[in-house]
Amino acid sequence: MRISEIFYSIQGEGRLIGVPSVFLRTSGCNLRCRWCDTPYTSWQPEGTSWSIDKILGEVAKYPSRHVVITGGEPLLAVEIQTLAEQLKRRGAHITIETAATIFKPLDCDLISLSPKLANSTPWKNARGKFAAMHERRRLNIPVIQKFLDAHDYQLKFVVDGRRDFAEIGVILGQLNNLDPTRILIMAQGTTSPVLNRKARWIVELCKRYGYSYTPRLHIQLFGNRRGT
Numbered sequence: 001m002r003i004s005e006i007f008y009s010i011q012g013e014g015r016l017i018g019v020p021s022v023f024l025r026t027s028g029c030n031l032r033c034r035w036c037d038t039p040y041t042s043w044q045p046e047g048t049s050w051s052i053d054k055i056l057g058e059v060a061k062y063p064s065r066h067v068v069i070t071g072g073e074p075l076l077a078v079e080i081q082t083l084a085e086q087l088k089r090r091g092a093h094i095t096i097e098t099a100a101t102i103f104k105p106l107d108c109d110l111i112s113l114s115p116k117l118a119n120s121t122p123w124k125n126a127r128g129k130f131a132a133m134h135e136r137r138r139l140n141i142p143v144i145q146k147f148l149d150a151h152d153y154q155l156k157f158v159v160d161g162r163r164d165f166a167e168i169g170v171i172l173g174q175l176n177n178l179d180p181t182r183i184l185i186m187a188q189g190t191t192s193p194v195l196n197r198k199a200r201w202i203v204e205l206c207k208r209y210g211y212s213y214t215p216r217l218h219i220q221l222f223g224n225r226r227g228t
């Protein structure tokens, strides 16, 4: 499995915010978000090949049972199901963070779905050469629904402008059996001043629509740095 980094930090976003967790970051992504905050897993993927045993050995070095498998897009990894199964056998609480464009049955305690809105499409990056591919793949309603039906979940949207809320409404209208408290809105941004500025109007819109706001605590604490 191609791994970009493994590190121990606190969960910075979502329902488990603040929980000390081991992060396994896979490398490789089938999308190219224009604002991707881990370009070393997508636009310029880096990383080395790790066996499942080596990953399990690394995870065991840390004192938390919470493991977050993130990316990149971890669902692309052929061994993802074996890894999750092995971690589960060792008593881990597993969160898997995915853009929800691909479905696989998975052993996990929380699936963190982050479907990408139109604000993510890289029309101007790399002369727009990935834009059509990204547009075609970024939203897959049947896949999102399958995850919602199969797991405890959170459904997280990265918002860049007020108009994004209308788009979120259209997406939610196509999904069934949603718990509104599990719909999380996060600001697009990788610095505290930008996140704080956007948070003010996002929180007001969250109150209007009944969604939950999630900060990006790791950025506020450590900045946009690897290993945090």
Ligand code: SF4
Residues within 6 Å of the ligand: 029, 030, 031, 032, 033, 035, 036, 037, 038, 039, 041, 042, 071, 072, 073, 099
């Ligand atoms: S899905 Fe995630 S890793 Fe992939 S390009 Fe978008 S933000 Fe980056």
